[in-house]
Amino acid sequence: MKITIVAGARPNFIKIAPIIRAIEEKQQEGANISYRLVHTGQHYDKNLSDTFFEELNIPLPDANLEVKSGSQSVQTAAIMVAFEQELLENPCDLVLVVGDVNSTMACAIVAKKMNIKVAHVEAGIRSGDMTMPEEINRIVTDSITDYFFTTSTTASENLLHHGANPNNIHFVGNVMIDTLYQNLSRIAPPAFWDDFQLSANDYIVLTLHRPANVDEEQSLIRLLEGIDKLAAGKKIIFPIHPRTKAILGQQQLHTENILFTEPQGYLNFMFLVKNSLAVITDSGGISEETTVLGIPCFTMRNNTERPETQTIGTNTLVGTTVENLEKVFGDFIKNGSKKAGIPELWDGKASERIIGILLNTFQQQLK
The missing domain is CATH 3.40.50.2000 (Glycogen Phosphorylase B;)
Structure with a gap:
């Protein structure tokens, strides 16, 4: 199973780190899975980009599309053009996108137009505010996604409301929290x-x-x-x-x-x-x-x-x-502060669940 993982902006890097770690653990167990990491270049300032690869032990990207800044439309178009060429040169079975930035939507669209399956990590979240570019990115991405991985039951319900196939919706928890737990012992002033x-x-x-x-x-x-x-x-x-x-x-x-x-x-x-x-x-x-x-x-x-x-x-x-x-x-x-707790499945194991589900799905398709 060949997966192309897309990251473009600061929040993406935090979310992909544990996913890559989960893939590499499965590889060590002998699973038939590999990944290619594509950085779109949406965030290109060192403090917003490179630092995260170094600190979170993310391998250097296999490709950097270097799209940089521009208006919403200019940036989205540049990502699409560059990512299409990337997929033509490096075919895969699945494109995995995370979050709700322009890179998420742009790469999902390109993948679907090339008949490549799309997995969306952090699918289904909604603010209801259509003035937010991120809300548009979420809606468009989820409208063409094949495999939905959600952080909450509310997000899963949002997807059902919009007609997503319930068999493809997986409530797995929060990969951001995976990264937090994996690095709490390493944080420093x-x-x-x-x-x-x-x-x-x-x-x-x-x-x-x-x-x-x-x-x-x-x-x-x-x-x-x-x-x-x-x-x-x-x-x-x-x-x-x-x-x-x-x-x-x-x-x-x-x-x-x-x-x-x-x-x-x-x-x-x-x-x-x-x-x-x-x-x-x-x-x-x-x-x-x-x-x-x-x-x-x-x-x-x-x-x-x-x-x-x-x-x-x-x-x-x-x-x-x-x-x-x-x-x-x-x-x-x-x-003082209000009473609070931690949501269900925010336990640091979301990435393991995601890769387990994808591997199982791929194996079922081969039968």
Whole structure:
């Protein structure tokens, strides 16, 4: 069984690492399975890409399509053109895509047009917000996927609602959590830990990347200044994306608590999260990791494609205004964090289940 694994952006690298590990374990057991790793180049900054391959022991990609940045359409088209050539030169039995970035959708489309089976890891998640490019990527990918691997029963139900074959839907757990468990003993403080005089449970981690929050200079400044005020003297560590940094430019910020850093590698970032008082973010994925680590997470969005992080985990949706955040965060400072648990099958074994299912399916087809 020949699998082409696609990765394009930071979250993808975290998700493919345990999948590759599971494949290699099966190879050692003598299973007829091999993989080719294709990096689309969607994230090409070293801190957003190369670092993850090094830290998570991911083999160097067999191919890098080097598409780099562009508008949604330009980037998607470039990935499709390059990936078609990749598959023509290196045929496979299955293309495995993860997550919901442009690379996920683009490569799934190319594979299906070439009559190659597609497996989607993290299938079925939905925010209901069609203004999010990721939501469109999810819907399109799932509409043509052959094998669906879901992180929750809610995601599986979403797929059933949209007409997916129940025999092809597999609730396996969360590969992001596989990576977390596999690397918890390796996380380490970033270089600035001592310089910033940080200590456990005494600082806040901030991440912002969604266009609605960062694309307009003045609204971004107002947002950051508002978050700075609610910190109540706590330091706020903000690993700033190069694109967001460029939007801020040389603008003078009136902040006292926010400490700007470069984007962090996985091991340093997870150390920061694990030892923080709380996380403020507009990311969906971070709320999964904070849930397992038991860290309060405040998500600046009106919706989430990962509802289990809110109903079971530590995540709280706070909307998109600083005023809402101030109220909810103030309640947390006053009353402490809410009771939380870990969702079903978030046990570090999702990747093993995925590869086991794919091998079994392939063997059945050969009979």
